[in-house]
Amino acid sequence: MAETENNKILEVKNLRTYFYTDDGVVKAVDGVSFDLKKGETLGIVGETGCGKSVTALSILRLIPEPMGKIVEGEIIFDGKDLLKLGQKELQNFRGNRISMIFQDPMTSLNPVYTVGNQVMESLVVHRKLSKEEARRGSLKLLEMVGIPEPKRRFASYPHEFSGGMRQRVMIAMAIANSPSVLIADEPTTALDVTIQAQILELMDELKSKTNSSIIIITHDLGVVAKYANRVMVMYAGKPIEFSNVDNIFYKPMHPYTIGLMKSITRLDEKNRKKLKPIEGLPPSLIDLPKGCIFRIRCKYAINQCKKEYPPLVEIEKDHRVSCYRAKEFMDGILERFGN
Amino acid sequence: MLYFIIRRILQIIPVIIGVTLILFTLMYIIPEDPAKLILEKGATPEALQNLRGKMGIDKPVYVQYWRYIKKLAKGDLGTSYRYRRSVNSILADHYPNSIKLALAAIIIEIIIGIFAGIVSAVKKYSFWDMLVTVSTTIAVCVPVYWLGMMLQVSFGLKLGWLPMSGMGDGSIRYYILPAITLASVSTAFVARMTRSTMLEVLSNDYITTAYAKGLSTNMVIGKHALKNALIPVVTLIGMDLGALMGGAILTETVFNWPGVGRTIYLAILQRDAPVVIGGTIILVMIFVVMNLIVDIIYALLDPRIRYEKKEIQI
Numbered sequence A: 001m002a003e004t005e006n007n008k009i010l011e012v013k014n015l016r017t018y019f020y021t022d023d024g025v026v027k028a029v030d031g032v033s034f035d036l037k038k039g040e041t042l043g044i045v046g047e048t049g050c051g052k053s054v055t056a057l058s059i060l061r062l063i064p065e066p067m068g069k070i071v072e073g074e075i076i077f078d079g080k081d082l083l084k085l086g087q088k089e090l091q092n093f094r095g096n097r098i099s100m101i102f103q104d105p106m107t108s109l110n111p112v113y114t115v116g117n118q119v120m121e122s123l124v125v126h127r128k129l130s131k132e133e134a135r136r137g138s139l140k141l142l143e144m145v146g147i148p149e150p151k152r153r154f155a156s157y158p159h160e161f162s163g164g165m166r167q168r169v170m171i172a173m174a175i176a177n178s179p180s181v182l183i184a185d186e187p188t189t190a191l192d193v194t195i196q197a198q199i200l201e202l203m204d205e206l207k208s209k210t211n212s213s214i215i216i217i218t219h220d221l222g223v224v225a226k227y228a229n230r231v232m233v234m235y236a237g238k239p240i241e242f243s244n245v246d247n248i249f250y251k252p253m254h255p256y257t258i259g260l261m262k263s264i265t266r267l268d269e270k271n272r273k274k275l276k277p278i279e280g281l282p283p284s285l286i287d288l289p290k291g292c293i294f295r296i297r298c299k300y301a302i303n304q305c306k307k308e309y310p311p312l313v314e315i316e317k318d319h320r321v322s323c324y325r326a327k328e329f330m331d332g333i334l335e336r337f338g339n
Numbered sequence B: 001m002l003y004f005i006i007r008r009i010l011q012i013i014p015v016i017i018g019v020t021l022i023l024f025t026l027m028y029i030i031p032e033d034p035a036k037l038i039l040e041k042g043a044t045p046e047a048l049q050n051l052r053g054k055m056g057i058d059k060p061v062y063v064q065y066w067r068y069i070k071k072l073a074k075g076d077l078g079t080s081y082r083y084r085r086s087v088n089s090i091l092a093d094h095y096p097n098s099i100k101l102a103l104a105a106i107i108i109e110i111i112i113g114i115f116a117g118i119v120s121a122v123k124k125y126s127f128w129d130m131l132v133t134v135s136t137t138i139a140v141c142v143p144v145y146w147l148g149m150m151l152q153v154s155f156g157l158k159l160g161w162l163p164m165s166g167m168g169d170g171s172i173r174y175y176i177l178p179a180i181t182l183a184s185v186s187t188a189f190v191a192r193m194t195r196s197t198m199l200e201v202l203s204n205d206y207i208t209t210a211y212a213k214g215l216s217t218n219m220v221i222g223k224h225a226l227k228n229a230l231i232p233v234v235t236l237i238g239m240d241l242g243a244l245m246g247g248a249i250l251t252e253t254v255f256n257w258p259g260v261g262r263t264i265y266l267a268i269l270q271r272d273a274p275v276v277i278g279g280t281i282i283l284v285m286i287f288v289v290m291n292l293i294v295d296i297i298y299a300l301l302d303p304r305i306r307y308e309k310k311e312i313q314i
């Protein structure tokens, strides 16, 4: 396989996805750029409603039209801009080169078809297989994701599975064609804590086996710390900080990220999921104010923050921040974890 | 499943008893002497009394009822006052015609109703969606007999393409206009229901999953959405088939269709109690059996229901 320079498998440039609602235009994703390297796990974190899922759905162009629309941007995968593909070509990519796992395994499987049927379908849609081959392939996949007694479970319906088992089925479907990129949108949020760890381990294990890359969207900073190589922090549809895990956790430079990190030490395991540590509410994505969107909740806000949105700049190598005062944090003029 | 079916069939018995009881009471209240209906105007009182004795209608109403039930258990629906023929044979003559017409209507309902519903859901707010919305509204609002007569006038009389009434030789041409008339309202309901359930189904997560797998729009709609969307529609169509079998009174009258609807209608006008009661009993039985079939299809479509039934069985 021809590798793109810098080992990039996927590159998203200046993505903007808007929803046209009765209340106005919701700028759910407004200028998101990031890249994904081969074999890495990229975490996307941020408060609820900040546009994480919409970013993920935009990559596979699964935004419900005509209400939602990708208005700008490029999604470069394998040298091609996915946003320029025709329907037929796009279908070849979906579930084949890039697959996706969703948050709620209870509703993500079709209730009226057997699990086996749905896993088989993932194989058959991209490859010419006989029925028997597809069946054998699906059984192998179910076994790979740790479904006990796959032969018997093959003919079961989703409602006969537990949440964790369903998510395993979703994973089996997602890895059916050994995709290069797996996007997991809060894959464990709906599951029990013990099951969560199992699912994440499974994904990590499969990733190293197939040398694919993962984008994991989560509220759980513990998950990010454990599995991600790099992290993109989003706020109100925009990336505000993007770097490797160490930088994000120990040298955050955006006041929002700093707030998040401070909160981990405060919160116990049980509340860790609720990523809402900073005073104030996230803004409505309709009629965003001029200037920095976070400034209303930011105790470091200065006059300049009102005038113009701070661009995402590379403040040090592989560490991008969108804050006018980032440099002061870096130089130690401002204290991060004080008081 | 078998247990479920048997239980449902046994449930028919109390329903039949209830229906006969109501009809019997109603017919008894009507102050009309069947004996007078049968005999000529100038019949002697003795002859009348004689006939009443033979028919058993001089007995108290509960005795009559008991006799009727006993005969019914053997499958005998009694004798028509008007035609002096067994009700069984009268109904046997007319029921097939009604069933054929109902089936023709159901086919229209399924094909046009479901198709229109899918198109209008998938192409929401498009020209086709508007067209479906407007035409279903018209179909629901227009009185059935008026629609029937308009069709007769335009396609039968003016254009001369299709026969205006009757069954003729029973060829398809005779079915078209009455079947369209009979199906109109239900087709509109099916189209609307398909549209709304389809829209609801399309917003489900598993539809996004299906697209994310790389399936084409046709596959997503035809396989993943349709089966889910049809579950409530099947119920509607099944219930309707039961209703159509006997609900064709207006259509059969307008088109002079020799079916059971028209027979019952005439029997009511002629106070022919055995025909009215017998016809209604058969109607109710068909309705109940149709409901059973609907439930079975329902269970086949939706594994979650099958599962629950299994649970109940144990």
Ligand SMILES: Nc1ncnc2c1ncn2[C@@H]1O[C@H](COP(=O)(O)OP(=O)(O)OP(=O)(O)O)[C@@H](O)[C@H]1O
Binding pocket: A019, A021, A026, A027, A028, A046, A047, A048, A049, A050, A051, A052, A053, A054, A055, A064, A067, A068, A285
């Ligand atoms: N179909 C839609 N129609 C209108 N607005 C939408 C739609 N989908 C998402 N949005 C809006 O886009 C914004 C971003 O939503 P998104 O689902 O990406 O958030 P998220 O970061 O994934 O949040 P969560 O952590 O709760 O999953 C929200 O304000 C949401 O209201």
Ligand SMILES: [Mg+2]
Binding pocket: A052, A053, A054, A185, A186
């Ligand atoms: Mg989300």
